[in-house]
Amino acid sequence: MSLLSVRNLTVRLGREADAPAILDNISLDVDPGETVGLVGESGSGKSTLGMSVLRLTPPNLAAGTTGEIFWRGEDILKMPAKSLHKLRGGEISMILQDPMASLNPVFSVGSQLKEALRRAGKPDLAKAAEAALAEVNIPSPAERLRAYPHQMSGGMRQRVVSAIGLAQDPALIICDEPTTALDATIQYQFLDLLRELQRAHHMAMLFVTHDFGVVARICDRVAVMYAGRIVETGPVREIFRNPQHPYTRALLAAVPSTSHALDRLPMIEGAPPSVGARPEGCAFHPRCPLAIDKCRMQPATETLRPGHTVACWRAREEVA
Amino acid sequence: MIHTTRAALLSAAAATCLALPALAADGELVIATPTLSDQTMTPWSGSGQRKTYLDLVYEYLVYLDPEGNTEPGLAESWEMSNEGKTWTFHLREGVPFSDESCGDVTAEDVKYSIERLVAEDSRAGPASTMRRIIDTIDTPDDLTVVVNLKAPDFLLDKGYFGEAQQLGIVCKSYIEGLAAGADTAAPVGTGPYVLDHSTDGSEVVLTLRDIDHWRVSPDWETVAIRIVPEEATRVAMLQAGEADIAPVSFDSIAGLKDAGLRIVSAEKTWSPVIRLGGTVQTDEARFNKENPWSDVRVRQAMNYAIDKQAIIDELFAGEGTVANGDTPVAAWDSVQPYPYDPDKARELLAEAGYPDGFDMTLKTFATTPGAELPLMAEAAALYWADVGINATIEPGDWPSIRTEWTSGKALDFAMTHRGFPFPNPENGVEAGFSTQSLFASFTSDDLEALMAELAAETDPAARTEKLTEIGQYIRDQAGAVFMVLANEPWAVGPDVGEWVIDTAYVYNFDTVGKAE
Amino acid sequence: MLRQITGRLIEAFAALLLMSLVIFLLSRVTGDPVALLLSDSATEADRQMLIEQLHLDQPMWRQYLSFVGNALQGDFGQSVNAGRQDALDLVMSRLPASISLAAVALAFTLVVGIAMGVVAAVTRGSWIDVLVRVIALLGQSVPSFWLGIVLIYIVSVKWGLLPTSGYGTWQHYILPALTLGTFTLAAVTRLVRASMLDALGSEYVKLARVKGVSEATVIFKHALSNSLIPVVTFMGAFFATMITGAVVVETVFAWPGIGRLAYESIVSRDFPVIQTVVLVITAMFILANFAVDMLYLAIDPRMRDAG
């Protein structure tokens, strides 16, 4: 059984059935110990997916959520508040995008870390906090505990955030573009650290990013998202070797430049559509170099090989 | 239904918790007043506004009955001699001061009280005029005081030495013992009450002396006089039972009567008036010939143009009579006020060369009593507008206006003002119409002559006649725009029984009765 | 640190000096107390005598210099009132009433304003949010003297729950503090609501939620602690509003504070008292602002390093 199993998840901007959908009929599985990459441009809904798993979307989105999100077989969307409370941080944790903003400026790093450790029931909070910082390679952790966020560098803060994320030994950690705000060398150091930590803690990881370079470095499987839908999934090797969706190809083409700071795809004309203005059918067709008339209708998701699925009218043609 | 019940229960519950701190304690008379003035405690250290509390502590040589006739006070009897230039007072024997070390009132105490009142550092209202007339004081024995005057004063007993003025009798040894601190120390007098405490800016509380007082036997153990500057708050206090007595404005009367409170009016104790600046015709520096009202016809027109009875009926709730002079004077009863006659006013204006009227400035301020003055100014302006006189109203405060008024310049504006009845009406005439007075608004050589004749006259009947003549002259010359001889309304709570006030600056708080 | 404090002291002194000059000049051109203290029938000679007694015969600059010189030695002169009370004593005797009222009003404003702001932010867009904002606005749009009088009539006269006016027991504080605090209530509510919204949408609140801490901790610890920073910034201004409002509220509620003393001394042209009141109020502002800065340091760690 999968650890996390998202089934037909749709998130609309409000309760009404015709409200624009940020996530449209998403299905996705994460197995224990596995790292799944979630790739797409900004606005594709990948961060919303992450927050939905923890049921931390804003009220209007929460009202517009349908489908199921199974955690060890139990639907998170129907979970009582008490179990949900236990789930957050304890079973599923998250590392947020912006290390500058995700620490509360008015409390010391130690107090924010201890808040998480206390939930995990650690007996000696001070010692545990020190160990947690040491684990993420922060030098002289005892002193750092007393520091305030503004006194630390970005990379350091991101490590603190990771330490907070790992504090309760979660089974799944969702990383929402954790490296976007860091510069290149620190970014790779941090990815390596994450990889190590994942192994040490036997965690599964859902890694949200727009950068295939990062995916290649850290993920086992990958799901490509465009305009609220998953357009292609498969093992990383398979996707790199044999990308089927034109969008996937475009993303891959952008990799060598490792333009981590650039959130646009230079290979494709135009920008992704906004939530309210998504085109009919395959949302990518206005930008797609291979678009045909048929693309105005929504293509079904097909399985090409075991584990490799794609939603594109022209996919089979290409393979053939 | 359910809602009201619940609300009622809630408020009842709340009421019980808060335990109604508001109501005045039994035996405590609470008086809410807009001001306590300086809250100083010697007669000479401030204005007569302090008489609300000082009169409970200090006593006077002479008291006045409701008709304004003299009654013996600390002086059992007195006589005038030497054509009004010598006054001899025979003191009551055995009237004890509230401080035992002072013993009973003696002639020395009286002499000292007079001397302090007229001393150069005295801040008492009548200090300067009294200084001008008082020469020497002799004390031939312990109970006799002889006052020698520089100029005759035929009404010294009613006037400066009476209860409406400020000559409270102090204990000489007590004051001398205190030296510099006397003005703020607890006062020692012969009155029925002693000071309990005086909280600056807040209240003066007095308690009844444990003696059989020679003059009054007050009903109230304690009298608390609180400063409450806002009229609306005073009215609320009366309605909530927190205050027993408070001065109120005429517009509040109807509401208070509806709430079941009584109104006690002090009749004709103040007189709203509009004074015309720059008409000191006997002083070159203070005579402004440019003013339209330097012409007597214009002054008369300004009087004719206003329907004073309407103003009395509406703004003064009918509590007053149309004024025939700037202050109420008994000798002027025969003087007829100007009737409301706008046609006559237009006619006079045309004769004077102002057929289309003119523009003028009318300054106004509010005092107590006198909250109605600004409103009265507006009302007057409304009537003047009908005859073409366009008055711009400038509200201000009394200090600024008074500073300007007494600056000694040729003024070009008019102001609302209030006159008080003077127990000795000569003092009032002197203040308003003598060249000597800094405050004078209208003077003339004829008037000066009349006043000189009055001063020289010794026969009482002839004096009254002269005074009437002066009143008629001021009225005919329209020395001011005479408005109202108004009552001063006080609202009285249910715990208060009989209480009479009949004279300005005499409050009789020591004779306030308790309701049955 | 020492340099900062010295700098502040010099600034405070300059401010007080400037203020004393402004008040001195302003009060001198508004007429003098002499006319007020003279009786209606006073003569020119009487006036000269009084002018001399009050030392008003000296040239203006000398009057000012001697005022400043004496003030530096703690002598602010005496009231021109007959009591000749020491001006500083007079002001100080009225100070506790005003400060305690302002403190109660400020506490009321902060407690209620913060609560309302938090509730409005948490229920953003709902009818509760709308209601809270309307209530806050009501307070801002009603002139305080009118509110005070209406409160007196309803609460004291109609219901008989509280005393109408005066100073003494804790019950006496409720209505004036309510009246005084209501005006700033809107400002506090707006401020807290806005910064709460910012905080609730922030990444650190997201992280706190991800950590799984309870919603109460998220709101009251993580979001509120940050939302209070702008409130602290405005505390000085709130305090200023309170003192300004005190002139009106103290009049309505017959409260023996410095607001009314100031008003009365202006009306009676009591120069030494006017000057002392204004200087004491200014000094209080400076102190308040200093206190705000200190509070700022305590609440926002970023400031500690910046300083």
Next chain:
Amino acid sequence: MQKYSFYAAIGLLILFVLTALVGPYLIEHDPLRGSLRARLDPPFWIEGGSIEHILGTDRLGRDMLARLVQGARISLAVCVVVIGIAGSIGTAIGTFSGYVGGWVDRLLMRIVDLALSLPVILLALLIGAISGPSFANIVIVISLVLWSQYARMSRGEALRVKNEDYVALARTSGLGHGMIIFRHILPNIAPSLIVVATLQVGVVIVLEASLSFLGVGVPPPNPSWGSMVADGRGLVVTAWWISLFPGIAILLVVMAVNIVGDALTDRINPALRGRTA
């Protein structure tokens, strides 16, 4: 909900301005003249009232409706003039201070701090006492209270905008300081200033009312809403209409202004939200 209240508020404000501009010409009664015999008449629906004076009469028998309409004009005039003066002086000083920087900036900001700590109502009383209450005095006094807020805000904005690339570009291309301030900085500050100005309308109206209470407001016989409330305060029970109607008028306008101000804030500069007390 938000939208409706916004439109309602805009409608109210338009009504307010229209009333102020043309209202006095539509009312038959003279707001400054009355008949003493008709004083304190209640509104027409209360016993004793008449259609002649729909909202009743005041303490001098003047028509309340006419005074309310005239009061709109005077209150609006006070607002416009005060905000105009305080706004332009404050903005000029603030922009200059922020743009020039250095010790000039420090000095000017100290003065702003000092101005914030002035016990303004006392100054107002003194000024009122010097020359009596007048329209000009009220404007001066209230402007004295309000200018520093504009100075603070525009300084902050000027500091921010000064360092933007396009200003740097303009500077390198040799544009004069005056031109830079006018062409680049002021247009950027304008939206925030408009928001502050909107929100201050309420403050001005209520402040003027307080000054009226202390006797230094708009001088009679001219009515401002504030002075009307002050005038009727002693009669809240017996002749409630004197203070209640102008009170409600103040309430509605202040509310409307705040709703519009909030909406503008959200649209123009969300970062500003709530930062203007």
